[in-house]
Amino acid sequence: MTAETSFERLHGFRRDQVTLATWRSSPFNRWAFQNASELVPSAEIAAGEVPPEEPVRDLDGLLSQQVTLGEHGPETVGDFLKRSDTDALTVMKGGRIVGDWLAPHMEFGARHLIFSISKSVTAIIAGILEGEGVLDPEAPVTAYVPEAANSAYGDATVRHVLDMVVSVDIEESYTDPDSAYGRYRKATLWNPGGGTESLFSFLMSLPRLPEPHGQTFRYRSPNSDLLGIILERATGQRFADLMRERLWRPLEARSAAAITVDMVGQARTAGGISVTPRDLARIGEMMRQGGTANGRRIVPEAWVRDTVATGGDRNAWRRGTMLFLLPGGRYRNKWYQTGDGAFCGIGIHGQWLYVDPEAEVVIAKMSSQPEPVDDTLDQEIVAFLKALSAMV
Secondary structure (H helix, E strand, O other): OOOOOHHHHHHOOOHHHOOOOOOOOOOOHHHHOOOHHHOOOEEEEOOOOOOOOOOOOOOHHHHHOEEOOOOOOOEEHHHHHHHOOEEEEEEEEOOEEEEEEEOOOOOOOOOEEOOOHHHHHHHHHHHHHHHOOOOOOOOEHHHOOHHHHHOOOOOOEHHHHHOOOOOEOOOOOOOOOOOHHHHHHHHOOOOOOOOOOOHHHHHHOOOEOOOOOOOOOOOOOHHHHHHHHHHHHHHOOOHHHHHHHHHHOOOOOOOOEEEEEOOOOOEOOOOOEEEOHHHHHHHHHHHHOOOEEOOEEOOOHHHHHHHHHHOOOHHHHHOOOOOOOOOOOEEEOOEEEOOOOOEEEEEOOOEEEEEEOOOOEEEEEEEOOOOOOOHHHHHHHHHHHHHHHHHO
């Protein structure tokens, strides 16, 4: 009999049980989401010379406060964090870190995969490049990627890609390895059997739906990978370098980030970014501050205002499939407007970056929920974040 290792004692399973076939499944995801670069090739995004991170701060009495969410009875904040498989929570108020909460298996300062909040981060880079005059959101995709002419994106604009209103024929079938989405994940090296088709080749093969672009909000992750390619074509730089130079160092992020890459090093900008909870919260705070951080303008104020307050087609949102989550919401530049003044980035398995400008609160929630999507729990999380924001 093999002796139990310290890894097993901490996590409850062996390291060799975490593979490309299991890493997004519970309980293995609790470790894998903090160590994606051990499983999928990744590029590092280095931080600059910054002050050391302050030590962890407890959330004081907030954890014992009660919330009532949906049909679930009253429970404490701490109990909900555990019930929703939270790995880490960081709360900021008025630009100051109020406190952190960490699950036993999450170390302070560890990186965590943020899944589709990566889309929101990628769009920030697009906003910066737009402000520099390098990227035109109204230009056709083919102005940057001529090879897209015969794909679903052949008559789409960059704006269509940014706002998820491309009429592209693919479903987000997260749990079906034999679907087109399963093929997509192989192309990103996230599923077994990858390495025969690049992410770019996959994107260029996507067919178009008959409906005109711009009419319906369709949440399709490949759009955001194409956005990363557009940014690289517009600048001649790899995405990891763009993020380091345009966002990560100006933000004064305290830790290196990482992004998964495919067989030829193409970044998975739709969902492959890993950051620490506090650095994720710093992104939210920069957006709350209208695009500034550390007294420095990072993103144009007009772009931030359009993204989080005024832009987005409400009718396209209403025709989409996420109306149940944010009935008064909109979607702009890969950020969600909630309809009550707050805005957020959202990732599967329970990743949230929630910003309430009126309350001056930013909440970063990282999780390892067993299911990629849990509609009922997502609705409870929206209510929870709103309630927590009011408590801080």
